[in-house]
Amino acid sequence: MSDAPAFDAGFRERLAELFAWRRDVRRFRTDPVDPALVDTLIETASLAPSVGLSQPWRFVTVDTPARRAAIRAAFADSNAAALAAQPDARAAAYAALKLAGLDAAPVHIAVLVEPDPAQGHGLGRTTMPETVGYSAVLAIHTLWLAARAAGLGLGWVSILEPERVCAILDVPADWRLVGYLCLGWPAAETVTPELETAGWEHRRPASVVRR
Numbered sequence: 001m002s003d004a005p006a007f008d009a010g011f012r013e014r015l016a017e018l019f020a021w022r023r024d025v026r027r028f029r030t031d032p033v034d035p036a037l038v039d040t041l042i043e044t045a046s047l048a049p050s051v052g053l054s055q056p057w058r059f060v061t062v063d064t065p066a067r068r069a070a071i072r073a074a075f076a077d078s079n080a081a082a083l084a085a086q087p088d089a090r091a092a093a094y095a096a097l098k099l100a101g102l103d104a105a106p107v108h109i110a111v112l113v114e115p116d117p118a119q120g121h122g123l124g125r126t127t128m129p130e131t132v133g134y135s136a137v138l139a140i141h142t143l144w145l146a147a148r149a150a151g152l153g154l155g156w157v158s159i160l161e162p163e164r165v166c167a168i169l170d171v172p173a174d175w176r177l178v179g180y181l182c183l184g185w186p187a188a189e190t191v192t193p194e195l196e197t198a199g200w201e202h203r204r205p206a207s208v209v210r211r
């Protein structure tokens with residue numbers, strides 16, 4: 001007899017709602033998040049699949065005010081550069097977007113990858129070394145869904161120079177930034193992506209190429 005749980009239709013419906021209502025959140029309430037909950041989410045994220053079972057993700061919680069201020073300054077510089085690179089017709093719309101919740105989010109987590117970890121014995125990495133980074137992305141997505149299921153919102157900030165972030169965080173030289181995450185209680189819940197609400201982009205229906 002198997003101990004495996006049965007996932008019934010009711011569970012699948014709720015899971016579909018979780019997928020639909022997971023949002024990239026940039027507007028947070030400032031109420032604190034229990035550190036034990038953050039630890040649980042990181043444990044859940046560590047159940048993600050990884051090439052060769054290498055578990056190459058490295059979670060860094062960014063807690064000190066000085067490091068957070070340095071990250072906010074790095075974001076401001078990168079976002080100003082991104083604004084300057086916008087075509088004239090798009091610049092005002094870009095400037096109006098809210099692209100990070102770094103000020104209000106009570107929890108900051110940088111997710112990095114160790115590109116050549118001993119764990120996993122290099123399996124799968126000879127042909128596709130990039131799968132190490134993909135594995136870290138899967139951990140982020142697992143964390144994202146688990147956070148949403150706990151009522152938390154997560155926002156991925158990529159408007160950052162990775163080397164600058166690594167220097168701020170003082171991590172081992174070979175670690176590379178995959179994602180900088182803001183985590184906290186969302187100011188609002190919505191089923192619509194913020195970029196769609198802002199009129200910047202809209203979600204298309206799924207499509208498949210068949211060969």
Ligand SMILES: Cc1cc2nc3c(=O)[nH]c(=O)nc-3n(C[C@H](O)[C@H](O)[C@H](O)COP(=O)(O)O)c2cc1C
Nearest residue numbers: 022023024026098099100156157158159193194195
């Ligand atoms: C790899 C990655 C990087 C992202 N970087 C940013 C970012 O720097 N700032 C931001 O506001 N949103 C960022 N996002 C969030 C996307 O804009 C968001 O996922 C998309 O608009 C769809 O919205 P949804 O996640 O709410 O469904 C990022 C998402 C991913 C997957």
